[in-house]
Amino acid sequence: MTGFRQAKWDEPLIYELSKIDPSLPEDVVKEASRYLPEKYIRKTLSIPDLSEPEVVRHFIRLSQMNFSVDLGMYPLGSCTMKYNPKICDYLASEPSLMNIHPLQPEETLQGLLEILYELKKYLSMITGMDFFTLQPAAGAHGEYVGVLIIKKYHEVHGESHRDEILIPDSAHGTNPASAKMAGFKVIEIPSDPDGLVDMDALEAALSDKTAGMMLTNPNTLGLFEKNIVEIAKKVHEVGGLMYYDGANLNAIAGLARPGDMGFDIVHLNLHKSFGTPHGGGGPGSGPVGVKSYLKEFLPIPYIDHEDGMYFLNWDLKNSIGKVHGYYGNISVLLRAYCYILLNGGEGIRKASEQAVLNSNYLLWRIKDLRGVSLPYSKGVFRKHEFVISLEPLKEDTGVTAKDVAKRLLDYGLHPPTIYFPLIVKEAFMIEPTESVSKSDLDRYADALKAIIEEAYSDPDTVRSSPHNTKIGRVDEAYGSRPKTMAPTYRWLLEKEE
Amino acid sequence: MNFIPNTKDEVMEMMSLLGIDSIEELFKDIPREVLFKEALDIPRLNEFELTRYLGEKLSKNQFFPPEKVFLGGGVWPVYIPAVVKYILMRTEFLTSYTPYQAEISQGLMQALYEYQSLLAELLDMDVVNSSMYDWSSAAAEALLLSVRATKGDIVLIPQDMPYYRKMVLKTYLWGAGVEYMEYPLDEEGNIDISFLNKVDGGRRIAGLYAEYPNIYGYIMENLDEAGEYVHNRNGLFIVGVDPLSLPILKPPSAYGADIVVGEGQPLGNPLFFGGPLLGIFGVRRDMKLIREMPGRIIGLTKTVDGERAFAMILQTREQHIRRERATSNICSNEALTAVASAVYISLLGKNGLVKLSTKLLKYSHMLYEMLASHGFEQPYNLPYFREFSLTLDKPIETKSLLRHMINKGFLFGAVLARYHTVSLNEHHSQQALEGLISSIEEVIG
Incomplete structure (x- = not known):
């Protein structure tokens, strides 16, 4: 087939x-x-x-023996695997850039600092924030900076007792993990029947212990939190800060800005929304933007500009300190800068529009397939990603979301994110991005349809897939058990002795 | 360029199938008050214009060729062989995501497994994760691990370490609410053990962190005693390394290290003004430590049919499963720089690495001899590898020397704490050192 x-x-x-x-x-x-x-x-x-x-x-x-976005559609939800423009890779590989030592004096690096400063300006414009740090090396690193800013802000205001961070149950796993690393307690806010923040539960969770709330908008179901203004108002009223997880920015860039929704702190994933290659897991880049009243809390040094000179400003009054040895993942930042200029303001908006159109079209193609259900907010358009459930298929045939994902590999198609968000059973979380065409989407939908039919007619073929990849189904548990694991070659040798 | 493959007709067709007349209808659930009605004021450049624009900006930088750079302190200029650059441009590695689907991502996972395995030999540790952001954050996470694993309540860190790395440690420790104490060096430049012995016996020490070689470039002679000290207090010994020293230096396990961290950048990755880097994180074989490790680990496993396979292992430590109970929040890491290091180490091989390491050792000693004959002095009389330090006043005040040397095209080291530290890299030939010295002669007159 x-x-x-x-x-x-x-x-x-x-x-x-x-x-x-x-x-x-x-x-x-x-x-x-x-x-x-x-x-x-x-x-x-x-x-x-x-x-x-x-x-x-x-x-x-x-x-x-490795799949990549240059080989085909890679619709991992919340990962924004869009096309990475090649000129960005070339421009960021300039030998003169590759050899710059981070302790080289800033007066000899005016060109590079100017570029980074301009990049911060563009990111501010896109997000509606006032000041940016480029230091975090990844999205979760940016989240960490964000929650540390929240912590420091309350400390400085004599409110260290604020030790709770509110996080929806549909949030990315990094949110609670980051909050915990900053010493916070995580209060999980359930989703309402529409898949949005449950306003009553939010109300009940808010108190003088609330330090802030972390929110992704659109959320991981691909639904825009339409009560966002009210949510922000409520959190602010009790003295908390609003944190925006930028993993899903590709849904709204140029169309709506977290800064206008009431968010105080934003992190972005340049390796997602701004087309830098993900390198098999990194390097990424997770700049953090804040409203002006939080500037003094940003990590140091802050790339600044005064009297015609760009410089590293180490003098921020209440800085959280440093989270990276130097100033961030510069080659990734440069690629994102190139991406932004190649697209321009209009191109950035158009990319989001097309990403959302593609996502809704693919959803339209597959939502009524036998074995598929669409949880939450049925008549509402999704944004750049959507989540379907294969629970009915599992009930009918015993074939799971994982089985279907593995069978997709046989078509040379990368599966979506599976079993996430945790609030959807047998979840399939699909983010096609703007970089694929209608025919790509049709092929993907056709493959999914064929696999589902196969699940009903010949479930064993699906359950034993993949068949066309380098190897068959991997037994991950075997490699994790102390008795059978071999995390390095030297361990393997000892095991074999 | 056009990055969007849909044609106008396809867009119209999709819209009509969705029953909408305009794209705006897809966004009608966004409250009007938060819709962005302006146009983003960002110019659009084509490839040619962008290349020129960027070139104009970058021409404002002053370029220091690596043979004239004597900076180090955690990252070092390195010659990157063509093979490393060539392999890294393989789009299958460059444009792939985290290998969530093992069966179609075996190539990347094997490369990362090889990185872990090669580093395990270099560090003499049994498990190495597939990367952290950089040395600083790896060291910080190692301290946090020590607290989790030992239930201790205080960690010990060196007073003398590069200010930027120390700031990262302090931020992470403050975030997690972990107390720390800074221990000094003694007069010889070794760890001040008598200071350690005075630390309140009631405190539960979780970990002690030391660098090898240390900030000033020296190999402290009592690392083993520091290791013994912290073990006696039921804490963990964490050692930070320049991995290019280890082909010739004894691995930190010789001094009792439980966790080794360090900067993988010198293993074939460019400086790029300090990022991306490669945080090294390795632990000895102890399931308690392994289960508390941060970051992804690739392991050898098998398929259901018994064929050799690679997979991300021990994922129940990680945030996507464990959420707030995860060992760390790290998700995206520095995988591609780890692949670069695997290729670099494989290309140089044991012999190439030992030679390179020895060359750095030799040239640093050559340089110091030249400097000594001009009246420069070292603060300590300890063995050193590729970095050494100079006192701040002889024969000339460091600040003014460094300024003059920049005008002569040299970045002659930096002051990262109390002394002026000078670093060697493989671009330094005898001729380059002589060039440096003659410029220094001109400055000191």
Whole structure:
């Protein structure tokens, strides 16, 4: 049925490509001993010695056994796997940029600092915030900065007793984890029958212990929190701050701004909304924007501008300090800067519009399939992503969301995020982005339809999938059990002995 | 350029199937008062214009070639072999997401597994995660781990460490509400054990953090005693490293390290003004520590048919499953820089690494000898690897020396705490060192 076949090389581990001689080269060690007492010199090192062609072939073969957004649709919900413009990669690989040491004096880096300063200006414009830090290296790192700002703000105002952060039950897992790392208690706010923040539950949770609320808008169901202004008002009334998780900004960029909704603090994921490649899990970048009254709490140094000079301002009165050794993931920031200018203000808005159109079209194509249900707010358009449930399919056939996801791999299509948000059973959370066409969406919907039909006619084929990938279904538990795990090669060797 | 594949006709068709006349209808649930009615005032440039625009801006930077840069302190100029750049441009690695679907992401996971395995050898630790943001945040998370694992109530950190890294530790510790104490160096430049011995016996010490080599470039001679001290107090010994020292230096396990952190940037990643970097995080074989580790770990496992496979393991530690009970909030990490380091280490191999490491050792000693003959002095008489420090006043006041040297095109080290630290990198040839010295001669006259 499907023509897709992933490459399958029987590629050994780099350690298995040659015989390892762990002894150190004698002549070199002898030279080292002229400078170092013998007792500090290492005796063995088990690292293979290979030729350049062996190393290149090895890693190229590995690359062929990996899916990526340049190979096809990658609709992981809340991950915004959009196309990454190639010119951004090239411009951010300038040798003169790659060699800048972070301790190089700022007066010799006026061009780079000007770019970063301009980037902050654009991010402020897009989000409706006043000041940005570029220091956080990822979205969760940005969240962490955000909640630390909340903590410091209350400390400075003599309100350290505010130790509760409100977080909806549909929130990304990083939200509660970040709040916890900043020493907060997490108060979970349930969703109402429409999939939005339950206003009564919110009201009941608010108190003089409320430090703030973390919210994604649109939320992870792809629904816009239409009560946002009231939510922000209520949280502010009890003295809390509003935190915007920017993972879903691609739904509204150029159309609505968190700063206008009542949010005080915003983090963005440049590797999502602003088209920088995700590198198999990172590096990302998670800038944080605040309203002007929170500027003094931002991490230091703050990239500033005065009297025609750009400089690193270490003098913010109530700064939370530093969360990264230096100033952030500069090459990612540069790519995002390039992305923003390649699109321009109009292109950024258009991208969001198309992302939302694509998402609603795909939902329209699949929502009435047998075995599929659409939880929450049925007649309401979703934003850039949506969540369906495969619970009916599971009840009918025993085929789970995971099985369907694995079968999608056989079509050369990347599955969506599954089993998230936690409030939807057998969840399929799909975010197509603006980078795919109607025909891509039709192919995706057709594949899903075929798999669901197969689940009813031949469930075993779906349950035993994938069949066309490098390997079949992985047993993840085996690798996690202390008795059978092997997290490194040296552990594997001991295990095999 | 057009980044949106839908044609006008396709857009019209989709709209008509959805029963809408305009795109705005998709956004009608957004309250009018929060709709953004203006246009974003951001220009649109084509590829050619952008290249020129960026080039004009960057021309305002002053470029210091790496052979004239003597800065370090946690990140160092490094020559990146063409193979590393070439592999990193493989779009299958560059444009993939976190390998949530194991079966179609085996290539990346094998590369990350190899990174973990190669680093495990270099560090002599048994488990290494697939990356943290940088050395600073890795060290901070190691301290937090020590508190969770030991139920201790205070951690010990060096008074002498780069100010920026210390600030990160302080932020993380403040966030989690963990108390810390700063321990000094003794007169010889070693860890002041007598200070440690005076720490109130009633305090439960969770962890002690030390750097090897330390901020001033030195190998402290009593690391083993510090390790013994913290173990006697039921705490963990956490050691921060420059991984390029380890091909020749004894691994920190020799001094009793339980956790090793460090900066992976010198293993084949560019400086980029300090990011992206590569936070190294490794622990010895102890399930209690392993279960408390932050970050993703790739493990060897099998398919249901028994074939070798790779997967993200021990995921129940992580935020997407455990939420507020996770060991850390980290999600996106620095996977691609870890792949770069795996390629770099594989390409150099054991022999290449040991040679490089020894070259740095040799050249730092060559440079110091040259400086000594001009009246420069080191604050301590301890072994050093690729960095060493100079006192701040002899033969010339450091601040003024550094300023003059910039005018001559050199970044001659930096003051990161109490002394002037000078770092060597592999671009430094004998000729480069002689060039430096003759410029210094001109300055000190």
